[in-house]
Amino acid sequence: MGFARPLAELIAQFERLPGVGPKSAQRLAFHVLRMPLEDVRRFSHALTVARESLGVCSICQNIAEGETCEICRDGRRDPHLICVVSEARDIMAMERIAEYKGVYHVLHGLLNPLNGVGPEQLRIRELLARMSGGVQEVILATNPTVEGDATALYLAKLIKPLDIRVTRLAHGMPIGGELDYADTATLLSALEYRREL
Amino acid sequence: MTGYLERLVLRNLRRLTEAEISPAQGLTLIVGRNGQGKTTVLEGIHLLSTGRLLRAGTENDAIQLGQDGARVEGTLTGGTELAVTLRRGSRKMAYLNGLGQRRASDLIGRMPVVAFSAQDLSLVTGEPADRRMYLDLEISQVSPAYLRDLTVYKKNLKERNALLRQEEWVSDDLLATYEEAMAEAGAGLRQARAQWVTELAPLARDAYATLAPGETLHVEYLPHEEWMDAEGAREDYAVNRRRDRERRMSIRGPHRDDMAIEVAGVDGRKYGSQGQQRTAVIAVKMATRALMAARRGEWPLLLLDDVFSDLDAQRRACLAEWASQPGGQVILTGTEPELAGSALISAQALYWVDSGVVTRDEIRG
Ligand SMILES: Nc1ncnc2c1ncn2[C@@H]1O[C@H](COP(=O)(O)OP(=O)(O)OP(=O)(O)O)[C@@H](O)[C@H]1O
Ligand SMILES: [Mg+2]
Ligand SMILES: [Zn+2]
Numbered sequence: 412m413g414f415a416r417p418l419a420e421l422i423a424q425f426e427r428l429p430g431v432g433p434k435s436a437q438r439l440a441f442h443v444l445r446m447p448l449e450d451v452r453r454f455s456h457a458l459t460v461a462r463e464s465l466g467v468c469s470i471c472q473n474i475a476e477g478e479t480c481e482i483c484r485d486g487r488r489d490p491h492l493i494c495v496v497s498e499a500r501d502i503m504a505m506e507r508i509a510e511y512k513g514v515y516h517v518l519h520g521l522l523n524p525l526n527g528v529g530p531e532q533l534r535i536r537e538l539l540a541r542m543s544g545g546v547q548e549v550i551l552a553t554n555p556t557v558e559g560d561a562t563a564l565y566l567a568k569l570i571k572p573l574d575i576r577v578t579r580l581a582h583g584m585p586i587g588g589e590l591d592y593a594d595t596a597t598l599l600s601a602l603e604y605r606r607e608l
Numbered sequence: 609m610t611g612y613l614e615r616l617v618l619r620n621l622r623r624l625t626e627a628e629i630s631p632a633q634g635l636t637l638i639v640g641r642n643g644q645g646k647t648t649v650l651e652g653i654h655l656l657s658t659g660r661l662l663r664a665g666t667e668n669d670a671i672q673l674g675q676d677g678a679r680v681e682g683t684l685t686g687g688t689e690l691a692v693t694l695r696r697g698s699r700k701m702a703y704l705n706g707l708g709q710r711r712a713s714d715l716i717g718r719m720p721v722v723a724f725s726a727q728d729l730s731l732v733t734g735e736p737a738d739r740r741m742y743l744d745l746e747i748s749q750v751s752p753a754y755l756r757d758l759t760v761y762k763k764n765l766k767e768r769n770a771l772l773r774q775e776e777w778v779s780d781d782l783l784a785t786y787e788e789a790m791a792e793a794g795a796g797l798r799q800a801r802a803q804w805v806t807e808l809a810p811l812a813r814d815a816y817a818t819l820a821p822g823e824t825l826h827v828e829y830l831p832h833e834e835w836m837d838a839e840g841a842r843e844d845y846a847v848n849r850r851r852d853r854e855r856r857m858s859i860r861g862p863h864r865d866d867m868a869i870e871v872a873g874v875d876g877r878k879y880g881s882q883g884q885q886r887t888a889v890i891a892v893k894m895a896t897r898a899l900m901a902a903r904r905g906e907w908p909l910l911l912l913d914d915v916f917s918d919l920d921a922q923r924r925a926c927l928a929e930w931a932s933q934p935g936g937q938v939i940l941t942g943t944e945p946e947l948a949g950s951a952l953i954s955a956q957a958l959y960w961v962d963s964g965v966v967t968r969d970e971i972r973g
Contacts, residue, residue: 522767522782522785523767524767524768524770524771524774525766525767525770529771529774529776529778529782530779530782557760557763557764557767557789560789561764561767561785561786561789564785564788564789565781565782565785568781568784568785569781594714595714595717595752595755595756596752596756599752599753599756
């Protein structure tokens with residue numbers, strides 16, 4: 412005997428979410444059945460509102476409520492300095508340090524031909540379109556992985572000929588970390604990018 | 609200092625359901641009839657130190673039939689603990705002092721080994737890929753920078769090949785991006801390989817001369833192209849880009865390198881006798897051990913699997929003497945203890961393997 416139709420449908424919907432398998436989907440669905448109706452209404456309302464009112468910023472491709480995001484709308488931000496990140500959540504990390512006064516550009520991924528991700532799949536065209544507006548520096552803040560390195564290198568190839576300064580976030584020893592415990596790759600890169608005192 | 613392998617535990621690896629060994633600081637002999645599990649012990653050690661088994665085939669094949677997984681643990685003097693687990697249908701995992709590592713290869717260099725088994729004959733008889741595997745494995749054990757360059761090179765090569773296979777047009781800029789990374793890492797590989805073989809060649813020649821007086825062994829690095837630095841590499845990749853597009857893969861670079869191994873003046877692969885080929889490989893491995901010791905300041909663990917079977921008495925005696933020299937840890941397998949000759953006399957630990965059960969021979973203390 413199967414589940415009642417509405418329940419089966421609910422389980423099927425949960426299963427479509429990333430990281431939710433059949434078992435978790437069932438658990439979540441049964442949980443919903445036990446929730447007060449008012450809570451369920453609020454939950455489904457939040458889903459719809461979030462989806463309807465949030466899109467990507469037409470300038471920087473960050474998650475935005477409306478046409479542009481808060482950062483792009485903020486007049487105190489320097490639009491001539493652009494920090495390029497792979498995902499919108501990387502912006503939150505940068506914003507936590509409250510030091511950076513420029514704006515961002517979100518690529519929504521990293522180059523990875525093996526998985527079928529080429530320049531067309533990323534928001535690179537949108538980034539290049541911003542280069543005409545008097546941009547002075549582009550900071551490439553992609554992760555120090557093969558994919559992050561390749562993406563940064565590729566963008567540098569496209570942007571440098573436009574006479575715009577291109578920099579990359581430094582990587583090395585974590586602050587407060589002990590030499591003893593650093594992994595070999597981190598130590599190697601810290602050694603290669605050492606600086607004069 | 610990394611120290612000796614003090615204790616080894618194997619679980620569900622081939623025939624060995626549960627085995628524990630405490631190797632001596634010097635020579636340990638592992639003896640048993642064919643098919644009892646001797647090589648498996650060495651395979652376990654090799655897996656711990658390099659993330660790879662000794663023989664060809666998938667890691668799944670090494671998991672005991674009827675079991676879901678296998679585990680190898682090793683304790684080094686000083687307390688460092690290494691472990692590798694194999695699991696059917698999932699990634700092998702490596703642990704350092706109980707901490708999961710990102711890749712199994714992250715253990716490389718913790719317990720350097722030099723191994724000689726039947727499989728290694730491919731160093732002379734096999735394809736260029738077999739010789740590259742030798743270079744990559746041995747140099748990685750003494751140079752983390754080499755291991756890093758190798759990982760980066762291979763990944764970028766795969767990405768570039770994926771681009772070359774695509775149906776849609778790929779821009780020169782995009783291909784050049786991967787060439788850039790390959791050039792930097794590739795130059796590191798080439799320079800390290802050249803230096804390694806330059807230092808290895810005279811050691812191998814001497815080792816061979818000791819094993820087979822009157823015959824010479826010549827070892828030489830054969831890079832696929834002339835370039836040795838990143839600048840030359842970038843140019844070479846760029847110039848050959850069109851051909852690569854036509855062939856739909858990267859046809860040039862360090863992933864095509866080779867090494868010449870000539871016995872008595874001729875290519876060992878084509879003309880060597882079985883004994884000569886075997887002797888050449890043993891000489892290269894002896895030289896490798898000496899070179900690793902020179903680079904690291906201590907002997908790597910030496911694993912000798914059934915080395916005595918194809919050698920004449922004179923070579924056997926020579927090898928036994930070499931294996932029993934003080935200073936390094938050696939683990940040696942054989943079907944009869946007597947085959948080890950003088951090595952048996954200096955053995956400090958003797959284990960018998962029978963039907964997958966490993967027992968220590970207490971008589972020999
Ligand atoms: N996955 C597996 N599960 C169970 N047994 C296995 C598995 N793989 C191999 N074996 C068995 O393990 C034995 C191989 O062990 P090993 O190669 O260590 O033997 P050995 O003592 O070195 O023999 P030889 O002297 O012939 O080289 C064989 O008997 C083989 O049938
Ligand atoms: Mg064997
Ligand atoms: Zn924005």
